[in-house]
Amino acid sequence: MAAQMTLLLVCILTSSIYVTIMGLTYDEQQELDRIKELPGQPQVSFSQFSGYVKVNEDHGRALFYWLTEATSNPEKKPLTLWLNGGPGCSSVAYGASEEIGPFRINKTASSLYLNKYSWNGEANILFLESPAGVGFSYTNTSSDLKDSGDKRTAQDAIIFLIRWMSRFPQYKYRDFYLSGESYAGHYIPQLALKIVEYNKGASHPIINLKGILVGNAVTDNYYDSLGTISYWWSHSIISDTTYKSILKSCNFSSENSSEKCDAAVNYAMTHEFGNIDQYSIYTPSCTASTANNTMKSLRLKNSLIRRRISGYDPCTENYAEKYYNRPDVQKAMHANSTGIPYKWTACSDVLIRNWKDSDVSMLPTYKKLIDAGLRIWVFSGDTDSIVPVTATRFSLNHLNLKIKTKWYPWYVGGQVGGWTELYKGLTFATVRGAGHEVPLLQPQRALVLFQSFLAGKALPKS
Template sequence: MATERKKGYLFFVIVIYFFSFSLPSFISGAPHQQELDRIESLPGQPTVNFSQFSGYVKVNQKHGRSLFYWLTEASIDPATKPLILWLNGGPGCSSIAYGASEEIGPFRINKTGSKLYLNKYSWNREANILFLESPAGVGFSYSNTSSDLKDSGDERTARDALIFLLRWFERFPQYKHRDFYIAGESYAGHYVPQLAKKIHDHNKVSSKPFINLKGFLVGNAVIDNQYDNIGTVTYWWSHAIISDATYQSIRSLCNFTGTSNTPACDHAINYAMNHEFGNIDQYNIYTPSCAMPSDMSFNRSRRLKNILLRGRVYGYDPCTENYAEKYFNRLDVQRAMHANLTGIPYKWTACSDVLIKSWKDSQFSMLPTYKELIAAGLRIWVFSGDTDSVVPVTATRFSLNHLKLPVKTRWYPWYSGNEVGGWTEVYHGLTFATVRGAGHEVPLFQPKRAFRLFRSFLAGKELPKS
């Protein structure tokens, strides 16, 4: 009997020992779920030497809010490279439609939405890039509570993004202590510093889990309603888009200090857009505009008219958006990306008109948040494509000037190759740079210059003077 008990005990130990190597992924859920999120290959994708993952992270159990992500690991030595979270703005526009598919991601989509081809200046040459569709209702991200789509705003977006990160790091523990940066553009000028503040506040009160946030990078960013709007109208006038009379009319009728404009101010802005702008692409005033179907043209016009009327800026809408909508609505693409698992009752779109029309809270000025994060010692870079009339370089300069930061390195031209890439000024606590010839989506219009800027940001070095 004693011998039999020993044999039984030995067998039990062997079984436990064997399963200890195979069960943790099922017990903890994290490594197992990470592997389930692995993308084997996307339809029409060329051969690549980096790993990709995508899937959902639930951020609110009660309401059933889940955010969709796509991770493209670094193409060289990903284990030593930092992690970058990329956010697009809107509010209500997809980082997969824009950041991943037109700007900094490894792939571009052909005109028919049937094939992918490589982006020579993909940022995953230097970092692991995590694209997030945020908030719920954007792209593949969803909520089981329909009212969530009608009362989104800055605060909940930042809170859900923090929860997403904490849970994502549990699923991808290899990134937990990695240098971490946040980047984005346009209305992500709110999302990025607001999330950075959430992380900073979280780290102050909780040592675990700690997010190793090092800094952030934002382009053509919405910063301060008053100064942004004055700077935008000034850009229109200084670039001969509107007349002297209309410029004076807007400046006299609109003070931009409140959350809404007077009817007279709205009329002046409408007159400029309807009678003086002409058929230009406001996101890059020197490039041809895309010939779009009439319904898409109407939606785009409606977004543009809200630039100043409601103090918010909406996503870029070139023809490449059409290619993304063709590709990401394909069932084989959704299966490969583990997307739309619940059968979302609407088509995937680059921007959500529901969110655009029903945004509830929008921080009037990000300048106090900038001051707090500068004091916290984060690396902060702000850049501007200088041919964008939606959140133009003058708007950004007017806003940043009110931070009253001491100058560390005076204004100078920086170089990409043998050409001037733009101009820059380095302050104590913040670097500002322009990108010459770039529109609202800087990496779309000037990919090489944007990549050079990104490399300098990661290295913590000033942009090259020659």
């Protein structure tokens, strides 16, 4: 722990040295990062900034960020960092462009239009492409792309935050929240714990973390796997025979997959799933020729699949890849300034294939964060078959938390938005009719959930 604190304190020093070396004040650096206007963007009143923050000089790792300030009174609104998962998928592609960001991309990728349910009406939103190798974030050491993992991702992320807040000191003591989805179910609790430990080593909190909000989160290998198979069967995606075969063949407690288990799961996906969007089982799947990204992304992991998020328009991922590969867009965003030798993609297959360390369970980390007094909300879209609501409920049940407010329906616009239960130290909520990307499928319900989270208030009962 002492060594870790020393490293982090060094990071503070090097961040200030870095600004000095650059020969720029933070005001000047912010102006260099200011986005004047994105190609095809409608007129807006809020400020935007984007650019790079170096997190490792020896390896040449730098992370790309995009800040969309609040639409009103940004100086009084909290700061929220959004992360997408994968591991290896871009928060610019998903969080910013089809979920909680202020803009949506049209089908021709020629222009943007406004998202009336954007979360930057409530907070300043900071999107981070993490780890290096995702989206515009890069490394000059190619081996980094083949040995990424949870630990380095968390370490680079906290270095990013320290250095970014040196560049944007107006946010240094602002109320701060972490949010995201999918494999960010690892990123967010791990980064939160890093921040908690870091703050213990200072005379006052350098990063004023107040809480975390995670959706359809990869949480615990055993309970996630068991809950996923249960969801498939209970939602009639697989047959009774296949359900029994998977339960008989798969040892969800083992980190190694057996041939029989792989065969049973592969049979289900190949012969029984059909052409559905597994991330939103009741909505149409993309019929474009590139729509096979969904099936390509499936990777067996702990007898099941490597979690990756996919787009829903359902083809919006394709629009993002067209838009962010435009040279004029990259210039406007100060992106790809080093001439990355590959196209910007929504997800990095190299990172997905070569992820080296992944915690078996995040439940011990949640217990530490609860003890630290953070506000913790976990939500789940109930039409997602990749990290389904059953998986999350199985995992959270084994925290054995005391119930404060029993299960009840919450409402938006006179309709049930989902169901929720409040525990001592954690709030769980479902979002009715939402898939893996909750803010995309149910944007108004997601916004109400975010508003309630920031306010620290229970979801509305009527």
